Amino acid sequence: MDTLEQARAEIDAVDAQLAALFERRMAAVLSVAQYKQAHGLPIFDAAREAVVLEKAAARIQNAALRPYYKDHVQNMMDVAKQYEAEVLGRNRAAYQGVEGAFAHIALRALFPHAEAVSCPTWDEVFAAVERGGAKFWELVPTAGKKNLADAPILKCLEE
Numbered sequence: 001m002d003t004l005e006q007a008r009a010e011i012d013a014v015d016a017q018l019a020a021l022f023e024r025r026m027a028a029v030l031s032v033a034q035y036k037q038a039h040g041l042p043i044f045d046a047a048r049e050a051v052v053l054e055k056a057a058a059r060i061q062n063a064a065l066r067p068y069y070k071d072h073v074q075n076m077m078d079v080a081k082q083y084e085a086e087v088l089g090r091n092r093a094a095y096q097g098v099e100g101a102f103a104h105i106a107l108r109a110l111f112p113h114a115e116a117v118s119c120p121t122w123d124e125v126f127a128a129v130e131r132g133g134a135k136f137w138e139l140v141p142t143a144g145k146k147n148l149a150d151a152p153i154l155k156c157l158e159e
Contacts, residue, residue: 083113104116
């Protein structure tokens with residue numbers, strides 16, 4: 001086996017361990033979601049996330065890897081919040097327009113696991129959030145913008 005194959009075999013072995021740890025982590029996330037539901041707590045807790053990210057960075061010995069590990073942990077927390085929203089029934093995202101339109105594409109980028117709710121007007125988007133028919137809304141000012149990366153995006157998480 002050459003060096004590249006050995007490195008890839010090591011990555012595959014680590015990935016297998018990560019898959020088992022992911023399932024273990026998500027089982028704990030489910031317990032957290034159930035606790036939050038029972039106690040009326042929101043899914044997102046900015047102070048808790050900041051603490052988790054700082055602890056994560058402190059665990060990494062190689063300083064050059066710390067920002068990448070923080071990104072990895074942030075991504076895990078984002079996935080966990082999406083899963084919590086799903087199991088708590090808070091995973092509907094409203095947008096103005098039709099499927100395939102820019103607002104729909106932006107919503108899919110922001111909330112990839114959410115059930116997308118199309119509304120013909122902005123008033124109906126806001127009404128859906130207010131009445132609980134959607135927990136998220138997104139606003140994409142697109143004037144003069146050619147793609148999602150160029151457009152400023154404002155999103156609101158409604159708990």
